[in-house]
Amino acid sequence: MRSLINILDLSVEEIDGLLNVADDIIANPVKYSEVCRGKKLATLFFEPSTRTRLSFEAAMYELGGHVLGFSDAGSSSATKGESVADTTKMVNCYADIIAMRHPKEGAPLVASMHSKIPVINAGDGGHNHPTQTLTDLLTIRRKKGKLSGFTIGFCGDLKFGRTVHSLIQALSRYENIKIVLISPDELKLPSYVKKDVLQKNGIEYIQTTDLESVLPELDVLYMTRVQKERFLSEEEYIRLRDSYILTREKLVKNAKNDLAILHPLPRVNEISVDVDDDPRACYFEQALNGKFVRMALIMKLLGLKAD
Numbered sequence: 461m462r463s464l465i466n467i468l469d470l471s472v473e474e475i476d477g478l479l480n481v482a483d484d485i486i487a488n489p490v491k492y493s494e495v496c497r498g499k500k501l502a503t504l505f506f507e508p509s510t511r512t513r514l515s516f517e518a519a520m521y522e523l524g525g526h527v528l529g530f531s532d533a534g535s536s537s538a539t540k541g542e543s544v545a546d547t548t549k550m551v552n553c554y555a556d557i558i559a560m561r562h563p564k565e566g567a568p569l570v571a572s573m574h575s576k577i578p579v580i581n582a583g584d585g586g587h588n589h590p591t592q593t594l595t596d597l598l599t600i601r602r603k604k605g606k607l608s609g610f611t612i613g614f615c616g617d618l619k620f621g622r623t624v625h626s627l628i629q630a631l632s633r634y635e636n637i638k639i640v641l642i643s644p645d646e647l648k649l650p651s652y653v654k655k656d657v658l659q660k661n662g663i664e665y666i667q668t669t670d671l672e673s674v675l676p677e678l679d680v681l682y683m684t685r686v687q688k689e690r691f692l693s694e695e696e697y698i699r700l701r702d703s704y705i706l707t708r709e710k711l712v713k714n715a716k717n718d719l720a721i722l723h724p725l726p727r728v729n730e731i732s733v734d735v736d737d738d739p740r741a742c743y744f745e746q747a748l749n750g751k752f753v754r755m756a757l758i759m760k761l762l763g764l765k766a767d
C-alpha cells in the first residue's frame with residue numbers, strides 16, 4: 461500500500477509514467493471507464509475546495525468507481541472532537557482509497573500512518589499539494605512538450621501557497637530549470653524551501669518584487685492567490701491582496717508569445733478576466749487536466765491498469 465503525501469514520494473520516472481497515462485486517458489477515455497468498478501474513493505475535506513474535490517470525484521466516476529465522503533469539517537465527527545487517526549481508521553472500513561484535505565500541516569501524513577488503504581494529500585495547510593503539482597506538470601508538458609529547459613516565474617503568495625512549494629520541489633529534479641520568485645517582501649518563499657530545495661539542488665533562482673520587469677524572460681508564469689485564510693491579520697491581507705494584477709495590457713507589452721500562464725485557481729483579482737481569452741492563458745485547461753491526472757493516480761495507488 462502506498463500513499464501520496466509529498467510530491468517527492470514519487471520518483472521522476474513514476475511522475476513521467478503518470479503523465480503518460482493521463483495523456484492516454486485524454487486520447488482514449490473509453491478504455492478507462494471500468495477500471496475502478498466496485499472501488500470506493502472517500503473524499504475527506506476538512507477545508508473548502510471546489511476543483512480538487514470535484515475533480516477527484518469526477519475522476520473516480522469516470523473510472524467506473526464510487527465516491528463517498530464529506531466536503532466540510534462541520535458535517536464530520538471532527539466537530540465532536542474525533543482525531544484524524546480515528547476518522548481514518550473508520551474510513552478504512554468503508555472505502556478503498558482516501559483523498560484528504562486539512563488545514564493542519566501534516567494531517568494527511570498522520571492519516572497515512574493509521575491507514576491500511578492509500579491516502580492522498582489533497583492539500584495540507586500552507587505546506588504541500590502534490591496532486592495540484594501533477595496537474596501543473598501535465599499542463600506544462602502538454603504546452604511546452606517537455607519538463608526541462610525553461611524559466612518559470614512564481615508570482616503572488618509564495619509564503620502560504622502550498623501549490624508553489626510542491627511544484628518547486630517537483631521541478632528541482634528536472635534539468636535546466638530557472639526560477640523567478642515574484643512576491644511582496646511579506647510573502648516570500650519560506651527559507652526552508654529555498655535552502656532545502658533550491659540551494660541544495662543548485663537551482664538557479666532570483667527574487668524580485670516587480671512582475672513587469674521579469675515578465676519578458678518567462679516561459680511559464682504561475683500566478684497565485686493571496687491565501688486569505690492563512691493570515692493572522694485581516695488588515696495585512698487587505699494591504700497585500702492586490703499586490704499583483706496580470707492584465708492583457710501587461711501581457712501584450714511585456715510577455716513572450718508562447719508564454720504559458722498557469723494558476724491553480726480560485727482566482728480573486730490577480731488575473732484580470734480580459735486575460736482569459738488570450739491563447740497564453742492555460743488555467744481552465746489546467747483544471748481539466750487535474751481530473752485526468754487524478755484518474756491516473758487513483759489507478760496507480762490501487763494497483764489497477766486499463767488492459
Ligand code: NCD
Pocket residue numbers: 511512583589592622623684685687724725726
Ligand atoms: C489551491 C489550494 O487549495 O491550495 N487550489 C486548488 O487546489 N486548486 C490554491 C488556492 O486555494 O489558492
